Amino acid sequence: MHALSVGVFAFQLCGYVALSTWVEWRWYHRRRGKEREWKTQPGKMHGKIHRRGAARDDDDDGRGRRGYYAWGLPALDLVRASPSKDGRHPSHACYATCNLVVSSLFAGATCEAYLAGDGKLFGLFRSTLVNASAYSVASAYSVLVGAVLAVTWQSVLEYYWHRAMHLPRVYRLLHKFHHHYKSPQPWDDLFIHPAESFGYCLILYSPAFCVPSLPVQAFLLYMTIMGACGVLDHCGVKMRWPFGAYDTQFHDVHHRSFDANFAFPFPTMDRLHGTHRAS
Template identity: 25%
Template sequence: MVAVFLLAATVRGEWLLLVVLLGKSRLQLWYAQLCEVIEEPSGHQSLTNRSGEGGFSLDRYKLQNVHLVIGFSLLTSFIMFYTVSWGLQWIYYIKRRDKPEEWKCQPDRFLTPDNERHEIFMGSCNMALGAVVSGILATYIINGGHTTLYYGLADRGYLYLVLSIPGLFLYDEASAYYYHRMYHSPLLYRWIHKAHHRYGCPTAFSAVAMHPLEMLHYQAYLAAPAFTVPLHAGAFVGVLLYIYYYGMIDHSGIRFDSIWPWQEPSVFHDNHHRYFHCNFGANTKLFDWLHDTCRRKDRIYGEHIFGGRGKRKESSKQN
């Protein structure tokens, strides 16, 4: 569980952003000292702080020395991504491959070698993309850019703080459900989301193995509250970490039981990959329950049966 949690913190490229939010003042001091070190002997600042051709200046957009932050973001993300994810692969998919019935959601199915290589490649590319975006956002915040996050527990009252946590969670869950379901419309599924459903029995690498446009879309709605809604930094980070953690759990292909009342076991989302157009929820089945899109045993599902409710077995026999 600890390993999955650490992987979750890095796999979407948000590692550095989380560090910034948890320790902004200290990181600002460290960052200022680092910027002094990279000044040129002549007293002029490095190229990252100068105006470029046409008067463009990174300072103007609060992105001075962004290359340092992106570099650190990429380094930490790649180290954690490969160390932890390969660890899970070794423990389950290699060492226990001969006993899949003991741990695997789909014990009779494994990805082909070609799909395994593809998910690692796509996951790595998207993790790098996320790390770059995260590094840019982190640099912007470090340099004093606008954010609606606050750090004092009592700044907006304790009631607001307590209520903001489930409010943010419901926002993230609703966004995940409706955007996910949108990507399961015939056109978007065919051109974008089908890339993610290439992995019918996913592993941890599959969590971010998707079309880059979809990756950017998900990262955008998850990061948006930090710039639009007053939220305590700890609450924002806590909810974000949980979402990332469960995103790894439900893509792992490993049977994990639910540990919270609202959380579904990992097989819930694994069935989404197995049956395609059902079980759209990310962390709960609340919205699937509201819209009747939970997978049901009395219905038939398939890649070309859209809508989320499957096809009644009786009607399929008649047809």
């Protein structure tokens, strides 16, 4: 086990926690009571208002009941004396914690496989990282092209994987857990059946093994996009990139309607298959 692999595992885990915590604090704590300005579904909230303790005058649940802000990290509910389960699925804390750890293990294992010298898996990906001359020649253009190829690879596989998750029997056994939340909030993206989550992790990390001549910078850029969009897709906060390239309300529509907007993170595959629904 290499120290770099352990560091990648820790970075993946802590990075997810940091981004989710920032979103939760920035909107669900700091702008509580102003949901109509920023929330995708203002009338639907869960797991954020608690009735014990002191709070600011505007810090209530909409019915005049004072509350306090509680960090929503699912792992805390495994050790809290009084777990926060307002609107949460009974398996939320266990599944979400397990999925975060497994995803981070995938990141560490991907790094470890590379460092072990398994060039068969990575092709030129390995030489780009360890060969100084190849590293210096790698241009912004090659990084951009590599990231686009990785995103395209993932987008195609994820779309058909997600459609398969909505087959009646598969949905009942696996995907129904994720759709417990009709209006997702921070940390809800982790609530997936572990078997489904494992399958998606195989897709998520597959470009490192399957996309030829992928520079390491391109793979890191790809993973940054996927990680950020995975959190933002389920944060319940209105965010939109210029020209409508990305909109957090796109996936929010899927949680409301089930039969549209299966793609992640961009709507291209839905547009091609006629399953796109405007947000």
